[in-house]
Amino acid sequence: MKKDIFGYRNCKNDFFRFKGKTELLLLNAGEQILIYKHIVSKPPTGRTNVTNYYFSLGNNSSVQTLTIKNLKNAFPSNLIFKNFIDANFTYNTDLAAFDEANKIYKINMLLKESRGELFHDEE
Numbered sequence: 001m002k003k004d005i006f007g008y009r010n011c012k013n014d015f016f017r018f019k020g021k022t023e024l025l026l027l028n029a030g031e032q033i034l035i036y037k038h039i040v041s042k043p044p045t046g047r048t049n050v051t052n053y054y055f056s057l058g059n060n061s062s063v064q065t066l067t068i069k070n071l072k073n074a075f076p077s078n079l080i081f082k083n084f085i086d087a088n089f090t091y092n093t094d095l096a097a098f099d100e101a102n103k104i105y106k107i108n109m110l111l112k113e114s115r116g117e118l119f120h121d122e123e
Contacts (some may be wrong), residue, residue, distance in 0.1 A: 027070040081114035
């Protein structure tokens with residue numbers, strides 16, 4: 001039963017975590033804010049697939065919808081991070097942006113910067 005297990009890894013080495021009966025694909029193992037996606041195929045109100053994004057603060061915390069409000073609530077005392085969110089993201093869909101140059105999701109890069117952790121390009 002899906003409710004009784006955390007998730008699974010498939011033969012392509014993709015990791016899926018369950019949120020209720022929904023399977024969420026983990027996009028960024030090893031980062032602090034874990035980002036998941038769920039593609040809803042053939043949504044009832046449209047003809048194209050819709051991608052929903054979620055996040056958790058590591059493996060042991062609950063999965064939440066990836067929204068500006070939820071991210072800010074997850075870091076109540078980190079005012080710098082909240083300001084970075086406001087300055088860098090206009091829409092909730094922007095939160096899943098990946099920084100190709102640094103090979104990290106932008107939200108995690110901003111979290112590191114808010115904590116004074118220097119972000120170095122690994123070359």
